[in-house]
Amino acid sequence: MSNPGGEKLIRNTTAARINHWITGGCFVLLMVSGLSMFHPMLFFLSSLFGGGEWTRAVHPWIGCLLLVSYAGLIVQFWRDNLWNWVDIAWMAAIRRVLANEEEGVPEVPRFNAGQKFVFWSMALLVPVLFSTGIVIWDVYFSPYTTIEQQRIAVLIHSLAAVAAIIIWIIHVYAAIWVRGSVRAMTQGYVTPGWAWRHHRKWLRSLAATNSPGPRPRG
């Protein structure tokens, strides 16, 4: 695992990492404040934001920041998240992946189908959360919609939020489970062995173009 002085491949650029952690920070704050307003047993979480009123006031602003931040992630990552046939073959071999037996699993490029699923799910859910959130942002936007529209929006907002939280848990667990992934997003690099094991097609494309990562040259 450790790779002192060894060869490193750039997995995520500094800009991408900062962008990612702004998004992640916003997501955690939104999740905690949102859950406090969702379930009575979690209302105590609103204390972390200075009480219920502060929670209500600050939650939508963090949401705005997350929308902008996630847009940045889309710009930086969309190309490597396009679907292709390898993803279907990879999904078919998901049992082996989950069992940590990656030999025989189709070689994947920079992102596997699971990562793409997280990326595109959030790319869908974030705009849904933002647009429904605007409708229920009572202070500024309540005059522009009917109460019935607000009822529908608050339900969709909750459903989308629950879906996003579940996907976030999968995302976080996968990062912990596949050792070396957290470092790829904190310090930005992976070892060649990591790339060989998990993203061999990506490694081959870097090797073929003599690129240090994260994308092949040319």
Place this chain on the structure above:
Amino acid sequence: MADLQSQDYIRRSATTMTPPSARAHEQEVAKLIDVSRCIGCKACQSACMEWNDLRPEIGHFEGSYDNPMDLGPHVWTLMRFNEWEDEKGNLEWLIRKDGCMHCEDPGCLKACPSPGAIVQYANGIVDFISENCIGCGYCVKGCPFDIPRISPVDHKSYKCTLCSDRVEVGLEPACVKACPTGAIMFGSKSDMTEWAGERIVDLKERGFANAGLYDPPGVSGTHVMYVLHHADRPSIYAGLPDNPRISAFIGVWKGLLKPLALAGIAATAVAGFLHWVVAGPNEVQPEDEAAARKLLHPADKPR
């Protein structure tokens, strides 16, 4: 505190345990608004402003007797005037005193996310406890009657309290006290229902065949009831809902989704932990590093 240490709660918003309810031996109360006796004098509006120290901003004349034009943080009751023509072409002036209906099954309270911001006392009155209100506007979505109004100044939700402070000490609500024609009555819900029955018989004798009591079962009845001369179509009275009930969207959001969401989130976390226990971490092996080295540096001799 603001709610005078009430120990007669039957409901408390965003509370999963039984609220203090030892002193709940109270009669259910009701305000009965006999629309057929109302002369539209607005004494009730003035009395409400006076008792509750409310002073809405002076508005503009909008071509209607309604004044102001809508309920607001400072307008907890409002006379709504409607000119209505019946089938025979007779003009009727329908005047309805609008305000919180104090539902037996309050949608505002069900939707409220803040513990104790909305309570219901054993006498049936639904009250907003402002110090607990966070200003989210969920009560607005929960209410089937479009009653609560959020103040843009202090971000608190406001509505008629049914003068809970007066009722607590044995007085009738201010609007009841001020009404010069006896169109607004107050007492136990059973007495008011009985009184309404007599009045409805009277109205039917006078030719209002569809006279009736508005105590909508969709919200398990209300603690503000109307005697309507046309109870078969409440909506002609300035949009009084024909069959009010808590929206199904609110029902799903505050009912099914809450436990389901927490279960789903917890199950995902537990599944992750179980996977860690069963399969464990996926670690890069020395063979992986060797193979990668071979790929990156094909000319090198294997070490």
